[in-house]
Amino acid sequence: MGIFDKFKSGFKKSASALKSGLKEIIIKKEINDDNLNKLEEFLIQSDVGVEAASEIKEIISNKKIDPNKDLSLEINNILKDYIVSLMKPLENNTFFEKKEKLNTTLISGVNGVGKTTTIGKIGKILKDKGNKVMFAASDTFRAAAIEQLENWANKVDAQIIKSSQGSDPASVAYKAIDQAIKNNFNQVLIDTAGRLQNKKNLMEEYKKIANVAKKIDPKAPHDVILVLDATSGQNVIKQVEEFNKIIPITGIIMTKLDGTAKGGILLALAKKYKLPIIALGLGEKVYDLQLFDAVKFADAFTQIN
Numbered sequence: 217m218g219i220f221d222k223f224k225s226g227f228k229k230s231a232s233a234l235k236s237g238l239k240e241i242i243i244k245k246e247i248n249d250d251n252l253n254k255l256e257e258f259l260i261q262s263d264v265g266v267e268a269a270s271e272i273k274e275i276i277s278n279k280k281i282d283p284n285k286d287l288s289l290e291i292n293n294i295l296k297d298y299i300v301s302l303m304k305p306l307e308n309n310t311f312f313e314k315k316e317k318l319n320t321t322l323i324s325g326v327n328g329v330g331k332t333t334t335i336g337k338i339g340k341i342l343k344d345k346g347n348k349v350m351f352a353a354s355d356t357f358r359a360a361a362i363e364q365l366e367n368w369a370n371k372v373d374a375q376i377i378k379s380s381q382g383s384d385p386a387s388v389a390y391k392a393i394d395q396a397i398k399n400n401f402n403q404v405l406i407d408t409a410g411r412l413q414n415k416k417n418l419m420e421e422y423k424k425i426a427n428v429a430k431k432i433d434p435k436a437p438h439d440v441i442l443v444l445d446a447t448s449g450q451n452v453i454k455q456v457e458e459f460n461k462i463i464p465i466t467g468i469i470m471t472k473l474d475g476t477a478k479g480g481i482l483l484a485l486a487k488k489y490k491l492p493i494i495a496l497g498l499g500e501k502v503y504d505l506q507l508f509d510a511v512k513f514a515d516a517f518t519q520i521n
């Protein structure tokens with residue numbers, strides 16, 4: 217399966233929800249309030265968010281569409297244009313460009329969203345581009361988390377700095393950056409423990425990682441990537457808000473877009489926050505991370521066959 221096919225198949229469920237919405241309009245061969253409302257409903261069901269859904273509805277109802285044309289195609293094109301114009305400015309591939317100097321990235325997010333897995337996948341892309349990559353096992357909360365990151369480090373041939381379970385996450389990050397500087401690494405990816413955004417002490421600990429990193433490199437962390445799980449629905453909006461308050465987020469990665477009918481959440485996020493979208497997770501394997509491309513996303517989201 218090529219990368220584009222994989223991307224499309226990842227969105228099959230979201231796209232099929234939309235397809236059912238379009239069917240109503242196509243059968244009736246006209247765009248009236250009733251079936252426009254149905255389309256809006258389907259968009260909301262795929263987590264596009266109320267704001268974007270009603271905007272799309274508005275655009276379609278204001279367009280003079282020739283009823284002799286293929287309506288599903290026409291509406292699909294309108295939708296595609298909407299998505300591309302909204303999301304094209306959020307593309308950011310500079311993150312993956314080879315860096316000349318050390319770049320430190322803090323990976324944050326709540327429990328189980330896919331942080332550790334995503335670090336492994338990012339590590340592979342960066343390695344393939346010729347970077348020297350270091351992982352910092354700053355999720356010291358569970359022994360299994362350290363082991364999981366270590367497995368990824370072995371798989372993608374990255375270095376890892378770790379400590380024992382329960383040790384100070386900030387000191388692991390400090391050590392990793394220190395070693396990276398001494399040994400000419402140009403990428404450090406810091407794993408963190410999944411924390412609930414409403415647990416104050418855990419959030420303090422998260423903040424400390426960034427503060428300690430700054431002591432050794434005033435510009436660190438250069439990137440703060442929030443990992444979000446597409447299956448969490450509208451909760452992701454709250455997560456962005458809370459995490460952004462602690463340390464400003466420089467980009468997001470949305471995982472688990474394979475196997476959900478709720479891929480529209482990315483649109484809702486784009487509408488609400490203008491945060492760069494770094495990449496999308498479409499599976500559990502090493503190559504299942506796609507750099508975000510607005511046109512590909514729009515195509516995959518609106519595929520009707």
Ligand SMILES: Nc1nc2c(ncn2[C@@H]2O[C@H](COP(=O)(O)OP(=O)(O)O)[C@@H](O)[C@H]2O)c(=O)[nH]1
Pocket residue numbers: 325326327328329330331332333334410471472473474475496497498499500504
């Ligand atoms: N289907 C799917 N599963 C994923 C994806 N990313 C991560 N996972 C799985 O989600 C689970 C939690 O991932 P993990 O990296 O441990 O999350 P963390 O707690 O945030 O570090 C694991 O079983 C991963 O294999 C993805 O893009 N798609």
Ligand SMILES: [Mg+2]
Pocket residue numbers: 331332333355361407408410
């Ligand atoms: Mg983890």
